Amino acid sequence: MKKITIGIDGMMCGMCEAHINDALRNAFPALKKVSADRKKKQAVILNETDLDEEKVRKAVEDTGYTYLSISSEEYRKKGLFGF
Numbered sequence: 001m002k003k004i005t006i007g008i009d010g011m012m013c014g015m016c017e018a019h020i021n022d023a024l025r026n027a028f029p030a031l032k033k034v035s036a037d038r039k040k041k042q043a044v045i046l047n048e049t050d051l052d053e054e055k056v057r058k059a060v061e062d063t064g065y066t067y068l069s070i071s072s073e074e075y076r077k078k079g080l081f082g083f
Contacts, residue, residue, distance in 0.1 A: 003075035004045040007068030008060055011038035019063050027059035041068070046075060
């Protein structure tokens, strides 16, 4: 599983976060989880594989926000008590 973090500028409210979540889900229907956060200026995605950066950029910018960056790392779900 991959944890993909996308830097996004321009989100001002909860509705902005919802627009980003919807845009990413529409661009990549197989995503496991999407969570945008306006305060952190990012969206975090859990997915089985990496995403095409240009497709991510297009999804964000077509929604009217500014794409800043993308990074990916391995994700391991922690069990009860963090083990």
